[in-house]
Amino acid sequence: MQAKHITPLIFAVAVALLVSGCGRRELDCKNPSNQEEQRQCAHKASTESRIAPTEKPKNWLELTNPKR
Numbered sequence: 001m002q003a004k005h006i007t008p009l010i011f012a013v014a015v016a017l018l019v020s021g022c023g024r025r026e027l028d029c030k031n032p033s034n035q036e037e038q039r040q041c042a043h044k045a046s047t048e049s050r051i052a053p054t055e056k057p058k059n060w061l062e063l064t065n066p067k068r
Helices: 003-022 035-047 060-064
Strands: none
Touching: none
């Protein structure tokens, strides 16, 4: 291919990638409109972390036999 054929091809690919991302919108998990949104909301809910990590975790031996 020559350079004059590659430039329009690269431009077309860039436009296609930009346009494909424009259709996405934020999920409304309180009122999903279709089954795909329900699936995405269920995945989002199952993978999010709701419990904060422990700042100073203890070994289980320290919990069962505390030093006095």
